[in-house]
Amino acid sequence: AQSVTQPDIHITVSEGASLELRCNYSYGATPYLFWYVQSPGQGLQLLLKYFSGDTLVQGIKGFEAEFKRSQSSFNLRKPSVHWSDAAEYFCAVGTQGGKLIFGQGTELSVKP
């Protein structure tokens, strides 16, 4: 079955600290993976995506993600979190027809 799991529902980090949001996927073929961010009252904005090539992907706003096939993971990282990064983060896998299957999301809070 195709699925995406984000084990952490809510994470709190201090401003300036590093961040890692976990994502595990289940997909039979080569996965096409995405991270989106959703600020309150907003739609989803693409942070980065992976579909081939280098397993370390750079995105916007200083985010990066690493694809690890052996672990079926696509974790999102940022070396130093800013207060403006507080939002909800969604990992997704692209399926046939372009339909996205999303994880449940991780809500990030940033302490001053």
Added chain:
Amino acid sequence: GAGVSQSPSNKVTEKGKDVELRCDPISGHTALYWYRQSLGQGLEFLIYFQGNSAPDKSGLPSDRFSAERTGGSVSTLTIQRTQQEDSAVYLCASSSKVARSDTQYFGPGTRLTVL
């Protein structure tokens, strides 16, 4: 250029009434998707349109839900005889083509509340 727009931004309706939600995709995008975001179910796919092909309706939760796309551009999602469980944020997205790797650009959503 303009992004994906949706209207209305908020809709409050009474149980049993019909509602129409509108999506204007990015100009030139041939693929259009509808998703629903609710507390219990997270983000789930509803339907997508690609050009003049038959839409993929596999995610529609019941026959009370329908959608159309006129002229390959604007789309309307219609919910008939609304129920309280239909309360959710309905998100529309568009992409330049239907492909697993293509980026979908999302609108701000329509928050539907069924009383």
